[in-house]
Amino acid sequence: MITMTEIAKLTGVSQPTVSRVLNGNQAVNPEIRERVLACAREHNFQPNVIARSLAGSRTMLIGLVFTDISNSFFADLEKYLEQEAKRNGYSVILFNSDYDWEREKECLDVMRRYRVDGLIIVPVEENSKRFREEMKRLDMPAVALTRRTKDMDCVYVDHIEAGRQVGSHLGRLGCEAYVFAGTTRDGKYEGFLEGLKEADPNCEASLTNIETKNSEEIREILKKHFKKHTGKTGIFAYNDRRAIQIHGLLKELGVEIPQQASLVGFDNTYTCEFLYPGLSSVSQPNREMAEKAVQRLIWKIEHPEESSILDEAMKAELIIRGSSDDACSMAAER
Amino acid sequence: MITMTEIAKLTGVSQPTVSRVLNGNQAVNPEIRERVLACAREHNFQPNVIARSLAGSRTMLIGLVFTDISNSFFADLEKYLEQEAKRNGYSVILFNSDYDWEREKECLDVMRRYRVDGLIIVPVEENSKRFREEMKRLDMPAVALTRRTKDMDCVYVDHIEAGRQVGSHLGRLGCEAYVFAGTTRDGKYEGFLEGLKEADPNCEASLTNIETKNSEEIREILKKHFKKHTGKTGIFAYNDRRAIQIHGLLKELGVEIPQQASLVGFDNTYTCEFLYPGLSSVSQPNREMAEKAVQRLIWKIEHPEESSILDEAMKAELIIRGSSDDACSMAAER
DNA sequence: TTGTAGGCGTTATCAC
DNA sequence: GTGATAACGCCTACAA
Numbered sequence: 120m121i122t123m124t125e126i127a128k129l130t131g132v133s134q135p136t137v138s139r140v141l142n143g144n145q146a147v148n149p150e151i152r153e154r155v156l157a158c159a160r161e162h163n164f165q166p167n168v169i170a171r172s173l174a175g176s177r178t179m180l181i182g183l184v185f186t187d188i189s190n191s192f193f194a195d196l197e198k199y200l201e202q203e204a205k206r207n208g209y210s211v212i213l214f215n216s217d218y219d220w221e222r223e224k225e226c227l228d229v230m231r232r233y234r235v236d237g238l239i240i241v242p243v244e245e246n247s248k249r250f251r252e253e254m255k256r257l258d259m260p261a262v263a264l265t266r267r268t269k270d271m272d273c274v275y276v277d278h279i280e281a282g283r284q285v286g287s288h289l290g291r292l293g294c295e296a297y298v299f300a301g302t303t304r305d306g307k308y309e310g311f312l313e314g315l316k317e318a319d320p321n322c323e324a325s326l327t328n329i330e331t332k333n334s335e336e337i338r339e340i341l342k343k344h345f346k347k348h349t350g351k352t353g354i355f356a357y358n359d360r361r362a363i364q365i366h367g368l369l370k371e372l373g374v375e376i377p378q379q380a381s382l383v384g385f386d387n388t389y390t391c392e393f394l395y396p397g398l399s400s401v402s403q404p405n406r407e408m409a410e411k412a413v414q415r416l417i418w419k420i421e422h423p424e425e426s427s428i429l430d431e432a433m434k435a436e437l438i439i440r441g442s443s444d445d446a447c448s449m450a451a452e453r
Numbered sequence: 454m455i456t457m458t459e460i461a462k463l464t465g466v467s468q469p470t471v472s473r474v475l476n477g478n479q480a481v482n483p484e485i486r487e488r489v490l491a492c493a494r495e496h497n498f499q500p501n502v503i504a505r506s507l508a509g510s511r512t513m514l515i516g517l518v519f520t521d522i523s524n525s526f527f528a529d530l531e532k533y534l535e536q537e538a539k540r541n542g543y544s545v546i547l548f549n550s551d552y553d554w555e556r557e558k559e560c561l562d563v564m565r566r567y568r569v570d571g572l573i574i575v576p577v578e579e580n581s582k583r584f585r586e587e588m589k590r591l592d593m594p595a596v597a598l599t600r601r602t603k604d605m606d607c608v609y610v611d612h613i614e615a616g617r618q619v620g621s622h623l624g625r626l627g628c629e630a631y632v633f634a635g636t637t638r639d640g641k642y643e644g645f646l647e648g649l650k651e652a653d654p655n656c657e658a659s660l661t662n663i664e665t666k667n668s669e670e671i672r673e674i675l676k677k678h679f680k681k682h683t684g685k686t687g688i689f690a691y692n693d694r695r696a697i698q699i700h701g702l703l704k705e706l707g708v709e710i711p712q713q714a715s716l717v718g719f720d721n722t723y724t725c726e727f728l729y730p731g732l733s734s735v736s737q738p739n740r741e742m743a744e745k746a747v748q749r750l751i752w753k754i755e756h757p758e759e760s761s762i763l764d765e766a767m768k769a770e771l772i773i774r775g776s777s778d779d780a781c782s783m784a785a786e787r
Numbered sequence: 788t789t790g791t792a793g794g795c796g797t798t799a800t801c802a803c
Numbered sequence: 804g805t806g807a808t809a810a811c812g813c814c815t816a817c818a819a
Contacts, residue, residue: 133806507814508814
C-alpha cells in the first residue's frame with residue numbers, strides 16, 4: 120500500500136507537501152497539487168489511519184460494547200449507530216460482553232488499548248459501584264445506551280413510562296386477572312403496575328408474575344391459570360421474544376387471543392405484525408436513540424471541556440395490534 | 454494513559470526493558486521485572502496497540518463487512534466471529550454494506566485505511582467481475598462468508614443440498630401442490646426442485662413461486678391458491694422471516710397447518726420453536742461457520758505464503774417441527 | 788541482561 | 804508555498 124513518502128518521491132516533492140495536498144488543509148501550488156492527486160489516485164492511496172492516530176491524538180474509533188448483539192433489538196441499534204458514526208467520519212469497533220461483568224471489563228481494556236475516542240455501552244450492571252468506578256477509571260467520553268445511569272451520559276427509553284402505557288391499556292380492557300412475564304426489577308414492571316392501578320384499582324391481587332424462560336414451565340403455569348380464570352387475562356411480556364413464546368403456548372393450549380388472553384410485548388420487532396393475531400408491542404425509537412447517543416458522544420469527544428451529564432429519556436410508543444384489541448382482531452377476522 | 458517510556462522513567466530503566474518485561478519475551482532481571490510489573494499494574498498500563506501496529510506490521514484487527522447486521526442470522530454469526538477472533542487475540546471492526554455495492558466498496562477502503570490484517574465479508578454480489586477485481590486489488594487475506602466465491606476463500610452452507618432436503622421432505626408428504634416463496638435465483642430453489650422431483654416426479658406443474666414480500670399481495674395469492682387447492686400444499690420459504698409471515702397469513706385465512714399447508718423455513722431462528730405449530734426450518738451451523746472462517750483467515754494472515762483457495766461447503770440440517778409434520782403436531786395437540 | 792539507535796506513516800511546528 | 808525536523812509509542816536490531 121502506497122505511503123505519502125512514496126508519493127513524495129514519485130512526484131519530486133516533500134512528504135509534508137503531499138500531506139497538505141491530500142488533506143486539503145493549506146494552499147499548495149496548483150500544479151503540484153494536480154501531480155500529487157493524480158499519483159495518489161493512480162495508486163489508490165489510502166491514508167494510514169493508524170499512523171495518523173499516533174501522530175494526531177484521535178483514532179476516529181468509537182467503541183461499542185453490547186451485552187449480546189445476537190439479540191435483534193441490539194443488532195438493529197448497532198446498524199443505526201454505525202451509520203451515524205460513519206456519517207461523522209468515525210468507525211466502530213464492536214464487542215459483546217455476553218451479560219458478563221468480567222467480560223465487559225475485558226472489553227473496556229481492549230478499548231483502552233485501541234485508544235478509541237469514545238465509548239457507547241450497554242452496561243451489564245449499570246448501577247453497581249464497581250461499574251461506576253470502572254467508568255471513572257476509563258476516563259474517556261462514554262454514553263450508556265438503553266440503560267439509565269447516574270454519573271454518566273445516558274440515552275434510553277423510559278421503561279416506567281412505557282410500562283405505564285401498557286398497564287393503562289390492559290387495565291381498561293376489563294380483565295379479571297393479569298400476568299407479567301419477566302423480571303420485576305425492571306422499570307417496565309413498576310410502570311405497568313402504576314398504569315394498571317390507575318385503570319383498575321384492585322388489580323394487584325390478581326397479578327401473577329412469571330419469571331422463568333422455560334417453555335415447559337410457562338406452559339404449566341398458563342395451563343393452571345386458565346383453568347382457574349375464565350374471564351379475560353391481560354398479559355405483558357418484558358420483550359417480544361418472551362411474548363412470542365407465550366403467544367405460541369396460548370395457541371397450543373387453545374386459549375383465544377385476545378378474547379381470553381390479551382397479550383402485549385416489548386421492542387416491536389418485525390415478527391409482531393407477522394403473527395396472527397398481530398402482537399401488540401412497545402416500539403422504541405431505535406434510530407433516534409442511536410443517533411442521539413452518537414451525536415452526544417461526538418460532542419463530548421470534540422468538546423472535552425463539556426462536563427454536563429446527559430439524561431435523555433426517550434418516549435416509547437405502544438403499538439396496538441390484534442393480540443390485545445378485540446376491534447382490531449375482529450376486523451382482521453373478516 | 455501511561456506509556457512504556459513513562460514507566461521506564463518511573464522505574465529507572467530503559468523503555469525497551471519495559472517492553473521486554475511487559476511482553477514477557479526475553480529474560481530480564483527478576484528485581485527489575487517485579488518493579489516494572491508493579492508500576493504497570495499500579496497505573497493500569499494498557500499497551501497502545503496503535504503504536505504497536507505502526508512499529509510491528511500487524512494491527513490485530515479483523516474487518517467484518519456484513520450486508521445487514523440487523524438481520525438476526527448475521528447478528529448471530531457476528532457474535533461467534535467476535536468470540537473466535539477474541540480467542541486469538543484479534544478484535545473486529547464492523548461495517549454494514551446495506552446490500553449496496555458502492556457502500557461495500559467504501560467499507561473496503563476504510564478497511565485499507567485501518568490496515569486490518571484480514572477481512573471477512575458477506576459480499577453483495579459475490580460473483581460479479583467488479584467484486585473479484587476489488588478483492589484482488591485489496592490484496593489482503595479475506596474470507597467470504599455465507600456465499601460461495603470462486604477466486605477467494607469461502608465458507609458457506611450448501612444451499613442446493615439444503616434445498617434438496619426440504620424438497621425431498623415436502624415431496625414425501627403427499628402434497629397436491631407446492632409453493633416456493635423467495636427468489637428462484639438461489640441455490641435453495643434449485644435444490645428444492647431437485648429434491649421435489651425425486652420424491653414426486655410430476656411436481657413441477659403444480660409449483661407456484663411467490664416473489665413478493667408484501668403481506669397484502671401474499672395474502673391474495675394464498676387466498677386464491679387455497680380456494681383452488683383443497684389437498685395439502687407444501688410451502689418452502691427462503692428464510693424464516695418470510696416463513697413466519699406466511700405462517701401468520703395462513704392462520705388468518707383459516708388454513709390448517711400442517712394439514713392443509715405444510716410449511717418450512719430457513720435459518721432456524723429462535724422464533725421457530727415459539728410458533729404454534731412449531732416452524733420446520735433449515736438450521737445452519739452458525740458457530741462452526743464462524744469459527745472456520747476466522748480460523749482460516751488467521752491461518753492466512755500468519756502464513757502469507759499459503760496460496761490455496763478454500764471452498765468449504767458446510768451442511769445444513771432440516772429441523773422438522775409441527776408445521777410440516779402431522780405426527781409431530783398431533784403429538785403437540787395432546 | 789540491558790541500553791542505544793533507527794524506523795513505522797503520519798501530523799504539527801518551525802524556518803526559509 | 805514549501806521543506807526540514809521533531810514528535811507519537813512501540814518494536815527490532817545491534818552494541819555494550
